[in-house]
Amino acid sequence: MNRRTPSGWLLGVRRGPVRYGALAGLMVLGGCSGSMPAEQARRAWLVEALTDDNRPWLSRDLVPLATKYDRMEDDPYDYLRGTAGVFLRDVGRSGSMRTTTSFLTEPSAASVLLAGDPHPENFGSLWPGGSAPVLLEVNDFDGAVYGPYLMDVRRLNLGLAYLADEGGCRCGDTVVAAASEAYLQSMRDGDARPALVSGDEGAVAQGLLDDVVTDGLAASTLAEATELVATGRRFRITDALDDAGRGLLRLSTEEHAQLDRLLGSWGGRPSGFRELSRARRFGSGIASLPAIRYVVAWDRGDDGPEDDEMVSIREVVDPPAVPGVHDGAPAYWASGAERIEDTARTMWSRPDADPHYDGLQDGVMTFKVQSWTAWHDSFDHARIVRRLQEGRYGPNDLVALGARLGEALGRVHRSGSTANGGLASEAVLLDVGGRGPEFVTEQVAQAGVDLVRLRRDHRLFVSARLELGPWLGADQLEVK
Numbered sequence: 001m002n003r004r005t006p007s008g009w010l011l012g013v014r015r016g017p018v019r020y021g022a023l024a025g026l027m028v029l030g031g032c033s034g035s036m037p038a039e040q041a042r043r044a045w046l047v048e049a050l051t052d053d054n055r056p057w058l059s060r061d062l063v064p065l066a067t068k069y070d071r072m073e074d075d076p077y078d079y080l081r082g083t084a085g086v087f088l089r090d091v092g093r094s095g096s097m098r099t100t101t102s103f104l105t106e107p108s109a110a111s112v113l114l115a116g117d118p119h120p121e122n123f124g125s126l127w128p129g130g131s132a133p134v135l136l137e138v139n140d141f142d143g144a145v146y147g148p149y150l151m152d153v154r155r156l157n158l159g160l161a162y163l164a165d166e167g168g169c170r171c172g173d174t175v176v177a178a179a180s181e182a183y184l185q186s187m188r189d190g191d192a193r194p195a196l197v198s199g200d201e202g203a204v205a206q207g208l209l210d211d212v213v214t215d216g217l218a219a220s221t222l223a224e225a226t227e228l229v230a231t232g233r234r235f236r237i238t239d240a241l242d243d244a245g246r247g248l249l250r251l252s253t254e255e256h257a258q259l260d261r262l263l264g265s266w267g268g269r270p271s272g273f274r275e276l277s278r279a280r281r282f283g284s285g286i287a288s289l290p291a292i293r294y295v296v297a298w299d300r301g302d303d304g305p306e307d308d309e310m311v312s313i314r315e316v317v318d319p320p321a322v323p324g325v326h327d328g329a330p331a332y333w334a335s336g337a338e339r340i341e342d343t344a345r346t347m348w349s350r351p352d353a354d355p356h357y358d359g360l361q362d363g364v365m366t367f368k369v370q371s372w373t374a375w376h377d378s379f380d381h382a383r384i385v386r387r388l389q390e391g392r393y394g395p396n397d398l399v400a401l402g403a404r405l406g407e408a409l410g411r412v413h414r415s416g417s418t419a420n421g422g423l424a425s426e427a428v429l430l431d432v433g434g435r436g437p438e439f440v441t442e443q444v445a446q447a448g449v450d451l452v453r454l455r456r457d458h459r460l461f462v463s464a465r466l467e468l469g470p471w472l473g474a475d476q477l478e479v480k
Contacts, residue, residue: 065471069471084117104148113145120159125212167388245289268357276298281293313360
């Protein structure tokens with residue numbers, strides 16, 4: 001099986017668990033020893049934080065991790081997507097690098113059930129099916145933990161600030177203010193709008209809805225990924241991944257066995273479920289790009305293609321504890337599968353927003369089942385930026401998007417609880433008190449700081465890869 005090496009890089013990888021104490025030696029090679037200038041010290045810290053965050057992938061085939069890093073290098077927004085853990089570590093650091101806040105004085109507000117990484121591309125459309133409306137929801141809870149509510153607010157605002165800055169609309173402060181105000185308004189008053197309603201969403205969200213309806217009715221994702229043959233529907237299997245590291249490949253014997261176990265344990269498997277085809281999917285996502293991802297085409301037993309559907313079954317790694325921020329996922333759930341299922345069904349506007357969503361466990365590994373269909377889509381940052389640059393979207397459109405996503409994040413927090421079982425909304429509102437304008441002002445200022453840091457860190461990441469190699473030197477460390 002030919003799973004392509006990253007373009008321009010040579011392998012020569014030693015497998016096994018990495019011993020991270022050797023990072024100090026690599027930092028010497030990178031010119032970051034002794035009394036380091038601030039930029040070199042920052043780069044050394046970033047390399048170590050990124051290496052530690054990607055620990056689960058370092059004892060496997062390293063090519064997908066290099067592909068992940070390639071995409072993070074090519075696009076600062078994709079760097080943002082791949083560094084949620086680094087962001088949280090940065091926030092929790094002590095000393096002068098830590099940004100202060102005048103909030104989080106209410107203890108319970110520091111232990112709210114978080115979405116985990118609600119940047120704009122982790123919002124999108126979900127559809128329960130039938131006559132139900134298409135919903136605008138947070139659609140990724142991989143990083144869900146109990147922690148300070150401001151972490152979610154800051155991640156959303158950083159993503160919005162980047163879109164405004166990259167799109168050249170000079171409206172970042174206004175967009176972040178709109179998102180922060182809508183978040184507070186949602187926490188105070190409820191009044192959620194779970195359905196995407198035509199004509200009332202702003203151009204960006206309306207564009208997503210229009211595409212979803214068009215592609216959903218045409219079953220475009222099913223048509224692109226599969227073909228009808230004499231024996232039924234089959235995935236379009238390739239012999240190798242493309243130059244971007246994407247493709248559908250045949251499963252190995254071990255992968256077949258694991259998928260059999262996962263399907264056998266899927267308690268939410270639809271009635272009449274009949275498997276038609278299976279494949280291993282590569283190249284999807286950013287943070288989760290190296291994760292194991294299976295796709296299954298299935299139907300309910302009818303001879304025709306009308307009942308054909310697909311699901312994705314993807315590995316999820318629990319977020320570890322971040323000192324000063326949160327205690328990690330294992331502290332509050334019996335298993336990773338319970339965390340994955342419980343958080344989504346709790347925080348969605350309706351628990352069946354994705355009717356096939358489920359959490360599965362295979363030994364110590366956690367997987368989540370999701371519908372793989374054109375009805376379920378996410379905002380595309382590159383498209384938003386391009387349309388801003390072309391003048392097809394204006395500042396008011398981005399402000400409307402910010403308000404919509406701020407409201408949706410408020411709904412997520414309002415649906416959850418604190419770690420001690422209290423209402424998250426009460427904890428947040430008690431913390432903000434009557435200081436709403438001060439809250440908004442702080443979020444605008446913080447988004448500006450976070451954006452400058454994102455741009456700088458991306459440049460340091462690029463320079464570190466140039467000097468240390470595709471895996472930031474992790475392939476050169478001692479292994480046991």
